[in-house]
Amino acid sequence: MANNADAQDGNGHDKEGKASFDDIYDGADPRGYFETLWRLDYRAPQNGYLFFPALVQEKQRLLDGRNEVVTVVDLACSYGVNGALLKYDVTLHDLYERYRSEELAGLSSEEMAAADAEFYRSRKREASPKVVGIDVAENAILYALRIGLMDEGFAENLEEDEPTDALGKAVAAADLLVVTGGIGYVGEGTFDRLLGRMTEEGNTPWVATFPTRMVDYGPITELLLRYGLLTEKLPERTFPQRRFESADEQEYVLGELESMGINPDGREAAGYYHSEFYLSRPPKQASEVPIEELVGVSLEDAL
C-alpha cells in the first residue's frame, strides 16, 4: 500500500510551507527515519511515554481483575516507536543512538532486522500491553512486526478506505487509541472509521493524542463525543515536538498560530512545534479521576 501522506509532516496540516518527510516514512528499515528526526530533535513518542503507561495502568484497573492484557492501538505508528517504548526497556534517546550508530550503519536492512530482533528480545518489559499498529507505510509496519515492536500491524489508509475485516477484528476489544505526531495526517474520517469498529461490540476505548497547537482539534472532539467520549485537554502544559526545519517553516507556523489567536512566545517563537495532550473518556470515568490526577505523577517527572 502506498504512503500517500503528500505534503504533510505529522504536525497537523496538509498545507504548503510545511516540511515533507514522505521519503523517510517507508524505508526498508528505520535508520533514515531516526537520522532525519534526530536532526530535528523530534520528541513526540517520548512525550507520549510520559502518560501512556499511566493510562494503560488505569485501563488495567478498570478491567476489574479480569485477567486480560490491555490492548493499545497506535494510529500512524510508523516503525512502532510507541510500541517499542511500551513493550521494551528503551527510551527514544536509546533508539536515536542505536539507529544512528556507526557500528550498525553498514548493515543491510535484512541484517539490521536480525540485529534488532535480538536487541529487543533482551529488553522486554515484564508486563506490557498488546500493541496494534496502523500506518499507511507498509514497509514500516512489516519491519515493526518482524522485530516485535507491535503484536499486530496493518498498512491501511482509513482516510480513504473502510478498515479491512482483519483490522476491525484486531481493534474490536482495544482499550486505548494513541496518536503521536500523526494528527493532521489522520483526521475525522479515520477516527470515525476506526471508532466505529472499536466500539461496535460495546467496547469503550479511551483516546489519547498529542496534536500540535496549530491543529484545530474541535472536529475530532465532536466526532468522539458521538462515540460517547468526552475530550479534555491537559491544562497549561505544552510539549516541544520538534525543531522547525527552516526559517520558512517557522514563519509559516507563526502565521497560522496568529490567525488562530495563539500566542507563540517562548514556544513556537523559540523554534519548536509544541503539542498539547488530549484525553477522551466516557464522562463518568472522566469525572471520577480528573485528567491531572491520572497523569499527575508522570507530569512531575516531566522535563
Ligand SMILES: C[S@@+](CC[C@H](N)C(=O)[O-])C[C@H]1O[C@@H](n2cnc3c(N)ncnc32)[C@H](O)[C@@H]1O
Ligand atoms: C511524524 S510520523 C509519526 C510516527 C510515530 N507516531 C512517531 O511519533 O514516531 C507520521 C506518520 O503518519 C503516517 N501517515 C500518514 N498518512 C497516514 C494515514 N492516512 N493513515 C495512517 N498513517 C498515516 C506516516 O506514514 C508516518 O509514519
